[in-house]
Amino acid sequence: MTTDSNIPTRRRVIHDGNPVMVDRYSGLARLNHWVTAAGLILLALSGLALFHPSLYFLTGLFGGGTFARFIHPWIGVVTFVSFAGLFLRFWRLNLWSKADSRWLGSPGAVLSGDEEALPEVGKYNAGQKVYFWVMSILILILFLTGSVIWMEYFAAYFTIEQRRIAVLIHSISAIGAICAWIVHVYAAIWVRGTLNAMTRGQVTGGWAWRHHRKWLRDLVSGNPNKR
Template sequence: MARRVYSEPGDRIVSRDPVEVKRYGGLTRLNHWVTAITLILLALSGFAFFDPSLYWLSGLFGGGETTRWLHPFIGIVLFLSFMLLFLQLWRYNIMRREDLVWLSNFRDVVSGHEERLPELGKYNFGQKFVFWAMFWLILVLIISGVMIWYQFFPDLVSVETRRIALLTHSVSAVLIILTLILHIFAAFWTRGTLQAMVSGRVTGGWAWRHHRKWLRELARRQRADPAE
């Protein structure tokens, strides 16, 4: 059986006072923020078609026609960008037994008694849930999006199938926006987390408190090879 790994090759403990831990490299952060910006642009342009009361949002993109033309292309950028992120991170988002224990003791997470919870790898259940929800929803959005991209693929599917694809696209869009709200809320609620995606580093205390198994693995790795 393949050995479980909790840390990416670039993760490392930086010997400073206070100790810092490198969590994301520059390219991964760039990749994340491109993904984030494209999803927000898609939500804004998509809402313009969602209901006539929101049509004014198309003004942000230069009017209805440009918005309709632009939206699918931004969708392709989101898909490619997320897949790039996915390829880097999927391994560390595999659900483990300790994640279910963490979930069943969610009350301790909310009340700040994390010492009662199992030690975790790079991500917790909530982060993994968001990761996989975004993966599946983006897949459904891109497939249903191509089906309703009348301008380029007018004969791809029948009218009935296109109607179902449109409904699927709208429902998935609402679900991914809810997932994004959860993701942003968690990033702000857990103090010190935003820093991971801004500077790429977290404090040793943050890593010890929230992702101790990941930190222990880094310490072991660096003890075995101090030059790493």
């Protein structure tokens, strides 16, 4: 049992109590997540402000259009580096499995919350894995296309046609990332108890058993590669 006093503190991830609490994210992982989340929000606001004249009023949040244009790419760099930290931390846990295909193939059970009709999942279910890989691809595209249209530093390396194509791809990818982020936030609110994982770093044992049963089994068995 992971709460046994003979097990080193770093291995104690399940804590007795009422309710039983299970460690899900470390403090550094949560900090990494919230820096990335803040960066994405700021990028969305500043990017939309520069995207269309009707949204230009959003530049007021950044002290005006000039500063919004200046700070937007730098926020992008910080967000990309922060997300890279999340990617390196969690990519192995987001590799696809046959169980994920079965989970994704049961939309009725997923939407109704009938967890008993779904296969047991590890730390992340198929929906979370899809979000992880979609955002990984989109953020990489945004970073690359954003570099192409960053006039202050890279204007001399690309033609006007290349920059126009980059602007189009950048805009489409940004809209896709915003939509994916909205779904991610909605899902976190919809599944009660999920936000505690990224605010306090812990979930209840009941939450872990219901939503990520295989992950909980791996924790109880002391398998460090499944955390």
